[in-house]
Amino acid sequence: MSYQRTQQFSSSRRQSSWNRNQNTVAFASSVKLGPIAHTVLVALMITVLGLIYLTQATRSSGYDYEAVKIDAQIAELSTKKDDLEVENARLTALENVQNSSVARQMATPASTDYVR
Secondary structure, eight states: OOOOOOSSEEEOTTOTTOOTTSOOEEEOOSOOOOHHHHHHHHHHHHHHHHHHHHHHHHHHHHHHHHHHHHHHHHHHHHHHHHHHHHHHHHHTOHHHHHTSHHHHHSOOOSOOOOOO
16 A cells, blocks of 8 residues: 655554554645634624625515505505595485485375384
8 A cells, every 4th residue: 555645635644542543644744824814814703794784674674665655555545435435324314215216206104104
């Protein structure tokens, strides 16, 4: 069995505490980032998280606009309903019913009996 050494992996077989079926190779990254690169990466992650938050916040305000529109429709329809109730009361008023052509053709009863 032969082992090859690469730049990314370094063998740690020299340690005597390793037993069978244990990893004997540790990964060593060949890319080293400095403090400026770390700062830039953190700033980018914060920016992306901020944009995600803003998209979620604007979605909820979009639902708010729809709710306001529906509330305006409800107010308009309730106003129409009130107007129709007034119109119905006006059309069914006792004076209008008594003066209607149907009421004029009716005969007055000769006697009225009440049941108790």
